[in-house]
Amino acid sequence: MAWRIGEAARRAGVTVHALRHYEELGLMRPRRSPSGQRLYGEEDLARVRFVRRAAALGFSLGEIAEILRLRDGGQAPCGWVRERLGEKLAAIEARIAELERLRAELLALRDGSPEDAAAACCPVLECGGGRGAGGLPASAGPRGRLRVDPERARTLVRAAWR
Numbered sequence: 001m002a003w004r005i006g007e008a009a010r011r012a013g014v015t016v017h018a019l020r021h022y023e024e025l026g027l028m029r030p031r032r033s034p035s036g037q038r039l040y041g042e043e044d045l046a047r048v049r050f051v052r053r054a055a056a057l058g059f060s061l062g063e064i065a066e067i068l069r070l071r072d073g074g075q076a077p078c079g080w081v082r083e084r085l086g087e088k089l090a091a092i093e094a095r096i097a098e099l100e101r102l103r104a105e106l107l108a109l110r111d112g113s114p115e116d117a118a119a120a121c122c123p124v125l126e127c128g129g130g131r132g133a134g135g136l137p138a139s140a141g142p143r144g145r146l147r148v149d150p151e152r153a154r155t156l157v158r159a160a161w162r
Helices: 007-011 016-026 042-056 060-074 078-110 115-116 150-160
Strands: none
Touching: 007 016, 007 042, 016 042, 042 060, 060 078
16 A cells, blocks of 8 residues: 555654655655655555654664664664664763752752842842852853852852851
């Protein structure tokens, strides 16, 4: 069975635009009718499902194109995929660590001195040049972002409002 682009998009759960985009990137190669219309078969729909699953796992369309190129060329892409998965896991772990540091910093600032609530201005929001939240000394973290030591922040915020 072969479907035109609208029906194929509906069956695959994507837009017509997405199917055309996948074709432009070389991810899809639908057959053509004698009049030039795209015709999609079950194998094409399975390929779209693969593209969507790989994208949901964090693979870019360029990476997906490489996986398909390897597979279509008769090579098992598993080794290449495992390397990319390792890179993605490392990036996720780094992001989790960054978010945990940020969480600790936010908790430290939120749980600052009780006097902060009665203050005329909020020390958490005041920033100075080369300083972190609340004007506290900070150091550059990953990606050049300023990071405040949560314990030091708590101590200095409390001291500032005594």
